[in-house]
Amino acid sequence: MDGHPCALVTGAARRLGKAFALALARQGYAILLHYHISKEEAEQAAEEIKSLGVPVHPIPADLSTVDGITHLFSTLDTHCSSPGYTLRVLVNSASVMPKKDLRSLNAEDWDSTFHLNLRAPFLLGQAAAKRMTSGGLIVNLSDIGAHKLWTGYPAYVVSKSALETLTRLMAKTYAPSIRVNTIAPGLVLPSENVTPEEWEKLIQRLPLQRPASVEEVVSALEFLLKNESITGQTIGVDGGYSML
Numbered sequence: 001m002d003g004h005p006c007a008l009v010t011g012a013a014r015r016l017g018k019a020f021a022l023a024l025a026r027q028g029y030a031i032l033l034h035y036h037i038s039k040e041e042a043e044q045a046a047e048e049i050k051s052l053g054v055p056v057h058p059i060p061a062d063l064s065t066v067d068g069i070t071h072l073f074s075t076l077d078t079h080c081s082s083p084g085y086t087l088r089v090l091v092n093s094a095s096v097m098p099k100k101d102l103r104s105l106n107a108e109d110w111d112s113t114f115h116l117n118l119r120a121p122f123l124l125g126q127a128a129a130k131r132m133t134s135g136g137l138i139v140n141l142s143d144i145g146a147h148k149l150w151t152g153y154p155a156y157v158v159s160k161s162a163l164e165t166l167t168r169l170m171a172k173t174y175a176p177s178i179r180v181n182t183i184a185p186g187l188v189l190p191s192e193n194v195t196p197e198e199w200e201k202l203i204q205r206l207p208l209q210r211p212a213s214v215e216e217v218v219s220a221l222e223f224l225l226k227n228e229s230i231t232g233q234t235i236g237v238d239g240g241y242s243m244l
């Protein structure tokens with residue numbers, strides 16, 4: 001990793017996580033590319049990153065377990081701990097969004113959602129902060145749904161709402177050397193839970209009547225990298241969803 005500060009992006013094999021990893025690679029960061037089961041996509045993303053001239057290491061891990069997080073950091077330490085080339089950025093993008101209302105949600109659904117969406121950013125942030133000896137930036141991915149009563153996704157919205165509070169606590173704890181912020185997209189890429197018709201209906205309700213592009217969400221990360229006065233904040237990239 002010589003000559004490159006390191007950035008760890010979780011859930012980076014595809015969709016938004018991949019776009020964050022590519023953006024960091026374009027800025028010269030060596031990339032620790034975490035994925036869970038999307039091995040082929042992770043390898044493809046790694047090829048794209050390599051072509052930008054920075055080192056990249058795909059690391060598989062189930063982040064809903066403590067062992068998975070320990071494994072991720074022991075692998076990271078083999079690539080990213082020489083003086084001057086330490087970890088500088090963590091983006092917590094991996095997430096699950098089970099579609100079950102409060103009547104059908106069970107304890108296992110609740111725990112697995114919270115373990116990945118909330119406990120993992122806490123443990124990853126804690127482990128990352130220890131390694132960010134030259135300062136750093138942690139970005140947690142929330143959702144505009146954190147402030148909505150989406151009855152179909154209770155575990156998801158409560159976990160994201162708690163993640164925003166966790167972000168603020170982390171920002172206060174790890175200041176002044178490490179900044180911690182949240183990006184809260186609205187509608188960007190449809191999940192498999194929504195039909196194309198439902199997605200179109202949701203889009204039409206937005207004040208801006210269009211989804212945010214992946215590039216627009218990534219530009220929030222680029223802004224946070226550049227503006228070193230921002231910590232403990234949530235940046236909504238939501239087409240006005242929060243006003244509904």
Ligand SMILES: NC(=O)c1ccc[n+]([C@@H]2O[C@H](COP(=O)([O-])OP(=O)(O)OC[C@H]3O[C@@H](n4cnc5c(N)ncnc54)[C@H](OP(=O)(O)O)[C@@H]3O)[C@@H](O)[C@H]2O)c1
Pocket residue numbers: 010011012013014015016017034035036037038039061062063064092093094095096116141142143144184185186187188189190191
């Ligand atoms: N897409 C949107 O429109 C949107 C809107 C608002 C907020 N967000 C937030 O933005 C972030 C990225 O969104 P996205 O749509 O790109 O995410 P996504 O496709 O829903 O999930 C991101 C990744 O999470 C990983 N993951 C799932 N279970 C895991 C586990 N047990 N351990 C480790 N990783 C696991 C998956 O990795 P593998 O594929 O390798 O299994 C997946 O690629 C999320 O936090 C999401 O809540 C997205």
